[in-house]
Amino acid sequence: MPRLLVINPNSNTTVTANIDRALAPWRVTGVTIDCMTNDAGPDTISSDEDAQRAGRDVCAIAAKARADAILVACFSDPGVDMLRGQTARPVFGIQECAILTALARAPRYGIIALSERAVPRHRARIEKLGLTERFAGELGLSDYSALAVGQSDAAYAETRTAADRLRDLGAGAVVLGCAGFGPRRAALEADLGMPVIDPVLAGAAIAVGALLG
Amino acid sequence: MPRLLVINPNSNTTVTANIDRALAPWRVTGVTIDCMTNDAGPDTISSDEDAQRAGRDVCAIAAKARADAILVACFSDPGVDMLRGQTARPVFGIQECAILTALARAPRYGIIALSERAVPRHRARIEKLGLTERFAGELGLSDYSALAVGQSDAAYAETRTAADRLRDLGAGAVVLGCAGFGPRRAALEADLGMPVIDPVLAGAAIAVGALLG
Numbered sequence: 001m002p003r004l005l006v007i008n009p010n011s012n013t014t015v016t017a018n019i020d021r022a023l024a025p026w027r028v029t030g031v032t033i034d035c036m037t038n039d040a041g042p043d044t045i046s047s048d049e050d051a052q053r054a055g056r057d058v059c060a061i062a063a064k065a066r067a068d069a070i071l072v073a074c075f076s077d078p079g080v081d082m083l084r085g086q087t088a089r090p091v092f093g094i095q096e097c098a099i100l101t102a103l104a105r106a107p108r109y110g111i112i113a114l115s116e117r118a119v120p121r122h123r124a125r126i127e128k129l130g131l132t133e134r135f136a137g138e139l140g141l142s143d144y145s146a147l148a149v150g151q152s153d154a155a156y157a158e159t160r161t162a163a164d165r166l167r168d169l170g171a172g173a174v175v176l177g178c179a180g181f182g183p184r185r186a187a188l189e190a191d192l193g194m195p196v197i198d199p200v201l202a203g204a205a206i207a208v209g210a211l212l213g
Numbered sequence: 214m215p216r217l218l219v220i221n222p223n224s225n226t227t228v229t230a231n232i233d234r235a236l237a238p239w240r241v242t243g244v245t246i247d248c249m250t251n252d253a254g255p256d257t258i259s260s261d262e263d264a265q266r267a268g269r270d271v272c273a274i275a276a277k278a279r280a281d282a283i284l285v286a287c288f289s290d291p292g293v294d295m296l297r298g299q300t301a302r303p304v305f306g307i308q309e310c311a312i313l314t315a316l317a318r319a320p321r322y323g324i325i326a327l328s329e330r331a332v333p334r335h336r337a338r339i340e341k342l343g344l345t346e347r348f349a350g351e352l353g354l355s356d357y358s359a360l361a362v363g364q365s366d367a368a369y370a371e372t373r374t375a376a377d378r379l380r381d382l383g384a385g386a387v388v389l390g391c392a393g394f395g396p397r398r399a400a401l402e403a404d405l406g407m408p409v410i411d412p413v414l415a416g417a418a419i420a421v422g423a424l425l426g
Contacts, residue, residue, distance in 0.1 A: 025425045028241045090408070092317055100313040103342070104305055104419050129316070133343035186426055195303070201422060206317050209418030210408070212238045213399055 002211040003032045005067035006204075008179065009054035009074040011041045015146045015180050019073055019200050022182045026204045031211050033204070035073075036061060044145035044180075045074050046114065048121055055079030059086060069211055071097075071203045073179045074146075075113070076121055090210050095122060097206045098175045098199035099131050105195040106172025108136040112162045113177040114149055116140035122177060136171035146180035156184055163192050173197060215424040216245040218280035219417075221392065222267035222287040224254045228359045228393050232286055232413050235395045239417045244424050246417070248286075249274060257358035257393075258287050259327065261334055268292030272299060282424055284310075284416045286392045287359075288326070289334055303423050308335060310419045311388045311412035312344050318408040319385025321349040325375045326390040327362055329353035335390060349384035359393035369397055376405050386410060 006023065008016040020035040027033055038057045042050050051074070058079030062070050069090040072080050077093030084091045102109035113119055119138045126132055139162040144155045159181075163174045173195040176185060182198050189196040219236065221229040233248040240246055251270045255263045264287070271292030275283050282303040285293050290306030297304045315322035326332050332351050339345055352375040357368045372394075376387045386408040389398060395411050402409040 025242060028243070029238060030241070090318060097317055100316055101419060101422065103313055103344075104310055105303060105423070130346035131316075133346075195423070198426075201426065205418045205422030205425075206314060209314065209414060210318070212418075213411075213414065 001030045001032055002068040003034065003066060004069050004071060004207050004211060005062065005065045006033060006035045006071045006073050007038060007058050007061055008035065009038045009041050009058050009072060009078050010043060010045050010146055011037060011039055012043050012147050013037050018150060018182055019179055022200060023204055026208050029208055029212060031208050034067070044147070045076060045078065046117060046143070051076040051078045051121060055082055059083050062087065069207050071207045073200050073203065075177045075179065075199055076118070077125055090207070092203050092207045094179060094199035094203040095125055096129055097203035098197050099126065099129070101202035101205070102173040102175050102197045103134060105197070108134045108170045109173045109175055110136040110166030110169060110171030111138035111175045111177045112159055112166070113138060113140040114146070115143035118177065137166055137169045138177070139165060146178050149178055150180045150183040159184065159188060160191060163188065167194065175199065214243045214245055215281040216247065216279060217282050217284060217420050217424060218275065218278045219246060219248045219284045219286050220251060220271050220274055221248065222251045222254050222271050222285060222291050223256060223258050223359055224250060224252055225256050225360050226250050231363060231395055232392055235413060236417050239421050242421055242425060244421050247280070257360070258289060258291065259330060259356070264289040264291045264334060268295055272296050275300065282420050284420045286413050286416065288390045288392065288412055289331070290338055303420070305416050305420045307392060307412035307416040308338055309342055310416040311410050312339065312342070314415035314418070315386040315388050315410045316347060318410070321347045321383045322386045322388055323349040323379030323382060323384030324351035324388045324390045325372055325379070326351060326353040327359070328356035331390065350379055350382040351390070352378060359391050362391055363393045363396040372397065372401060373404060376401065380407065388412065
């Protein structure tokens with residue numbers, strides 16, 4: 001059966017465990033899904049330098065892995081473009097997959113990031129991907145880690161407020177801008193009454209689809 | 214368990230049966246997938262008028278259906294925008310989903326249609342979706358039906374030639390512009406050595422993903 005490698009570019013093993021658990025429904029397809037932690041990475045990826053270093057780590061991990069496709073599970077898509085130049089296997093980034101998925105749900109999408117610092121980095125990727133036309137905006141929370149954003153009630157309250165502001169800006173779907181938001185996705189979608197895209201699940205759907213043919 | 218309704222907007226039951234069979238790997242996720250034929254539709258959708266009529270039929274079928282999400286399985290996405298205005302359920306079109314999926318596979322995508330007549334209609338949708346920036350081009354075959362394109366060796370030979378021309382135009386992934394191409398997707402991908410996107414499978418991955426949360 002085909003193997004999908006999901007790489008968590010940060011070193012937080014609880015984040016990896018949450019990703020692993022969230023992907024369980026996709027394992028019944030017969031695709032083997034392995035989740036790996038970047039032990040050399042920072043605890044959370046917050047700066048451009050973090051993302052660049054993690055990107056090199058991602059490439060090193062992928063080079064040694066037995067996998068038919070690779071999903072990079074950090075919203076900055078670290079290493080995705082570099083890795084595509086190094087392997088013929090399909091390589092997916094969760095930011096790219098999440099935005100593409102949001103475009104199938106609403107005329108315009110908005111993004112919520114862990115911090116304002118992440119916004120220009122994500123914006124640069126959106127421009128590189130040519131996906132600006134239906135982009136409503138991106139807002140940053142007050143600097144949470146990938147782990148905390150899925151656990152903290154304060155972060156959840158900020159996320160709700162940000163989602164309401166994105167709706168005011170025209171967003172009909174909200175993209176969660178970190179792999180760590182997962183534990184809060186369903187509650188947020190129910191509270192808001194509009195589609196909320198978990199980037200890891202969006203990436204899994206597209207990656208599993210590619211492996212199923 | 215959530216239910217996905219897949220509507221074949223044409224009246225050809227063999228096309229519906231092929232779609233139904235191709236979606237089998239997605240049923241193991243627990244999502245119930247029902248495939249329905251538009252008995253009132255034409256045998257294949259080839260003109261703009263065909264697409265407009267089929268779009269109204271699609272809305273009528275969806276209005277009566279017990280389903281949590283709807284996938285419209287004709288590459289012109291007939292009725293998709295109208296239906297989105299009539300229901301709060303997620304509505305997916307296979308053209309939209311196929312292009313979004315191709316964007317996760319290559320810098321630029323190309324499309325192969327059943328006939329040259331379909332090209333302006335598909336192009337209008339790409340422009341409406343704001344997905345022109347990475348569009349390499351679209352080429353039409355010599356007017357096959359949705360059924361024939363999955364069976365005819367002559368159609369396959371033309372498809373290969375068109376794919377080579379799209380590669381010359383810069384496409385790194387080929388999108389098959391009809392729900393009927395499915396039986397030939399895997400062979401074409403192997404022959405070409407580049408990703409070939411079946412729009413029905415692309416739609417299923419995104420729709421099942423939305424239902425799994």
